[in-house]
Amino acid sequence: MVKNRKFWKLSAVPLSIAAAASLWGCGSDSGNNTQAAVPLTVPKAASCAASDRPETGLQGQVPAALRASGFDGFNCNLQLSGQYQGEGGNWSAATFKDGAGHICAYHSTGYIKDFTGQPVARVNPGVPVIDITDPTRPTRTTSLTTPAMLDPWESLRVNPRRQVLAADFGANSSFGGPEVDFYDLSGDCRSPQLLSSVAVGTGSDGGITLAKSPLGHEGNFAPDGLTYYVGDITNNTYNAVDVTNMTKPKVIAQFDMSKAPLGGIAHGLSVSDDGNRAYFVSIGGLSTTASDLNDPNAKLTDGFYVIDTSEVQARKPNAQFKLISSTGIRDGSIAQHTIPITIGGKPYLVFVDEGGSGGIATADNSGAQAACNAGLSPFPMARIFDIGDETQPKLVSKLMLETHDPANCSKVLPDVAGLSTFTYGSHYCSVDNRQNATALACNYFNSGVRVFDIRYPLRPKEIAYYNPAGSRTAQAGSNHVTFGQWKSGGPDWCAARLDFDFERHLLTTMCQDNDLLVMKFENNAWPMPESTATAEQTN
Numbered sequence: 315m316v317k318n319r320k321f322w323k324l325s326a327v328p329l330s331i332a333a334a335a336s337l338w339g340c341g342s343d344s345g346n347n348t349q350a351a352v353p354l355t356v357p358k359a360a361s362c363a364a365s366d367r368p369e370t371g372l373q374g375q376v377p378a379a380l381r382a383s384g385f386d387g388f389n390c391n392l393q394l395s396g397q398y399q400g401e402g403g404n405w406s407a408a409t410f411k412d413g414a415g416h417i418c419a420y421h422s423t424g425y426i427k428d429f430t431g432q433p434v435a436r437v438n439p440g441v442p443v444i445d446i447t448d449p450t451r452p453t454r455t456t457s458l459t460t461p462a463m464l465d466p467w468e469s470l471r472v473n474p475r476r477q478v479l480a481a482d483f484g485a486n487s488s489f490g491g492p493e494v495d496f497y498d499l500s501g502d503c504r505s506p507q508l509l510s511s512v513a514v515g516t517g518s519d520g521g522i523t524l525a526k527s528p529l530g531h532e533g534n535f536a537p538d539g540l541t542y543y544v545g546d547i548t549n550n551t552y553n554a555v556d557v558t559n560m561t562k563p564k565v566i567a568q569f570d571m572s573k574a575p576l577g578g579i580a581h582g583l584s585v586s587d588d589g590n591r592a593y594f595v596s597i598g599g600l601s602t603t604a605s606d607l608n609d610p611n612a613k614l615t616d617g618f619y620v621i622d623t624s625e626v627q628a629r630k631p632n633a634q635f636k637l638i639s640s641t642g643i644r645d646g647s648i649a650q651h652t653i654p655i656t657i658g659g660k661p662y663l664v665f666v667d668e669g670g671s672g673g674i675a676t677a678d679n680s681g682a683q684a685a686c687n688a689g690l691s692p693f694p695m696a697r698i699f700d701i702g703d704e705t706q707p708k709l710v711s712k713l714m715l716e717t718h719d720p721a722n723c724s725k726v727l728p729d730v731a732g733l734s735t736f737t738y739g740s741h742y743c744s745v746d747n748r749q750n751a752t753a754l755a756c757n758y759f760n761s762g763v764r765v766f767d768i769r770y771p772l773r774p775k776e777i778a779y780y781n782p783a784g785s786r787t788a789q790a791g792s793n794h795v796t797f798g799q800w801k802s803g804g805p806d807w808c809a810a811r812l813d814f815d816f817e818r819h820l821l822t823t824m825c826q827d828n829d830l831l832v833m834k835f836e837n838n839a840w841p842m843p844e845s846t847a848t849a850e851q852t853n
Contacts, residue, residue, distance in 0.1 A: 315405045315468060315650070315668060315743060315793075324376070327445045349802060356766060357775040359529030362390035363836040369779075372722055374715035374738060374761035376805045377783065378729045383479070384784060391839035392763065395820060398444050398452035398830040401436060402789025404474025406470035406742075407810035408479065409446070410503045411849075419444045419452070419832075420472070420479060420501035421810060421824040423791035425465040425489055440464050441481070442830075445504050447819055449832040455504045458509040460557040462495035463531060468582065468651075468742075469533030469544070472499070474849045476539030478560060479506055482530030482845035492516070492527035494542065496560045509560040514544075514553075521556065521564030526552040528565065532582045532651070532713055536589040537850060541626060543592065545580050552580050552594050554626045554633070555763040567626050567633040569594065575640050579613045582666075587748070589627035590752070593654060593663055594619045598641070599647020599673045604681075607671060607688035614642025616649050618665050619703045641707045645671045645690045650741060654701070655751040657771050662710070663701045664754065666740050667694035677734045679727050686723035693718050693739035696756050698771045710772050713740070713754070715761060730760070735799055746816070746840070747848040753777070753840050755821055757808040761834070763823060768846060778839045782806050785827035794826040816847035 355373070362368050369375045369388045376385055384429035400423070407421035426439050440459035446452045458479075462469070467484030476481075477500040483491040488798075492513040497506035517523030532545030542563070544553040551771025552569040571580045578596030585592050598615025608613035643649070650668030655662050668674075671690035672681030682692035696713040717726050717738040730737035736759045743756035747767075754766045754774070766774045784803040794800045794807040808825040815822065819835045834839075 323799065354719050355716050356450050359390045359776050359778060360461055360720060361837065363393070363757040364686040365393070366390050366508065366836070368564060372716040373725055373727060373776070374717040374758060376729060376760055376765070381729065381804045384786070385805050388750050388762070388781045388828075389448055389779065391835060391837045392780035392821065392833040393677040393836050394780070395829065396448075396450045396452045396832040397448065398442070398454060399826065400442050400454060400791070400829050401438060401823045402792025402795065403826050403829055404793040405463070405468045405793070405809055407812075408470055408820070409813040410472045410477070410499050410505040410821050411476065412477070412499060412501070414502065415447070415737065416445065416503050417447045418499070419446050419822055419830055420470060421830060422466040422470050424793050424796050427489060428796055430727065434790055434796070439791070441466065441470065442506060443506060444830055446822065446832055449818065449834070452650070452830055452832060455642075458497065458506060460495045461491060461493040462511065464690070465489070466814040467531050469530055470534060473533055473535040473539035475537065477528070477558070478509070478539065478543055480533065480535065481578065482528070482533045482544045484530030485699040490529045490531060490548065492529060493545065494530070494555060494563055496557065496563065510563060512563055514526070514555055514563055515565045519562060519564040521566050522568070524565060524568060534583050534585065535589050536585040536627065538589055541585075541589065543583055544587065545583055547597070550580050550581060553594070554623070556629070567635060567671055569621065569635040571596070574619060576615050576617055576619070576642055578649065581649055584652045584654055585623070586654050588786070590622065590624040590677035590713070591654070592623045592635075593652035594621055595649035595665070597649050598850070599669055604684040604690070604852060607684055607690060614644060616647045616667065617642040618649060618652055618663070620707065621700070639705045644665065646694055647671070647673045647787050648694070651812070653743065653748065655745050657751050657768060662743070662751075662771055663699045663707060664696055664743055665699060666696045666743050666756070668736070668739065668741050670694050670739055675730065675734050675737050677732050679731060682727055683723070686727070689720050691718040691720060692723060692727070693737065695742050696743050696754065698768065698774070711774050713756060713766055713774060715758070715764070715802060717761060729766050733799055735797055736807060736809070742811040744814070746814040747846055748850060749800050749848065750844070750846050752845045753814065755812040757810060757812065757823060757825070759809060760805040762806070762808050762825070763821070765840065767842065780831070781827055782831060782835050789829075792826040800827065816841055816845065
């Protein structure tokens, strides 16, 4: 999620067409125009359990009348099993099962200062450690308050192979820092043990010396847990941190986005199973005009890169990143993150935006309306790309709800009039198993948790959703509140990553006002016959 003051001063209407071909490292820029003919929206869930509360309007919609009277929530094939209501949250969440069978959840919360530097009244700041072994009774055992854990922003991650919890300090451009924190979960996930909290990029740790130490915002592990990548939105770099020794992390390579062909800004990322590929996103859609929405030749800046990281993975001295391809997106902006997956033995990439075709939402709906006028979606979404040929990723489907359809603009824009930043649209997604992906779960802000059957990636379909009731109490740790977008009884901001529990048929996530939610699948919606368990929580 973007929070940097310079973004709010730029036009919120995005881009079009691919970057010109260029060489960088040993890779070439494919400059793809990926706007293939794909279905506009995914089919709704075919049926819901008898006790569910299905949506009353369009798919994904919370109508203005319900917002005004107090939204009581919708659900279909997902029933709330348990909830931990603390002080709110913001952008990231993770779960872990230790060797003794304890299952724990962790999520980020808002920083101890607001964006003007004023203290925020908090009782238990930092990352709450929540025991969800009994999913009906989530219980906080402690909170983690080292620098990065005071606000991990979008960087909070578990690596199951190393049995650690990690984060970088990403509060925002004013308060974020170069610290990365690592906790050992192997003994008891309910009581994480600090391994290190270190400022990286100074050169004093044995790593490379950077002109500017990386500032936290985003982060993710290579699956083997030996490299933690920091997405630095402020300095516009991706940084590889060697964590072979978790007590002595050090930066060993840096990817400078200013030299990348799309010309966007660093944000989220993911890494292939073997560690030899990274999928970095490029934030775009910040400085174009409404006319670009109707110009098929306008430069694309929003999208993603396929990057050769083999030198980093092999720990080659002076390791370099090498560009393999770049892919631009026309009908979206503010690229958020990626997930490499395999479906039916074939490689795909999930790519998620957090801004619509008209950019980040504004209170007057001007960008959204411009997108609608151009026949493009006003809200962000997830997409699936075929990366069988990684030099030319190909779009195969879009995870669009009925709220995304430009034909429905007149019905949905009044719902979000007066609101800004995030309304109907995507932020974080997760799959049930990266090596055998059958279901994709996404948090779509005001539309809540959405779960899709992706066994046939060209024609995904919705199988479940859970949109929690609006909160009547402002939570001090919720960025929905800090950003001034919370309305009493209005829909939540569901934005964090999600975790599937194959054995218990559960889905766990955090929404900013409702905090931790543990939901149980109903109606045999998931697992599906082809679904298999995994311990690799590396989405």
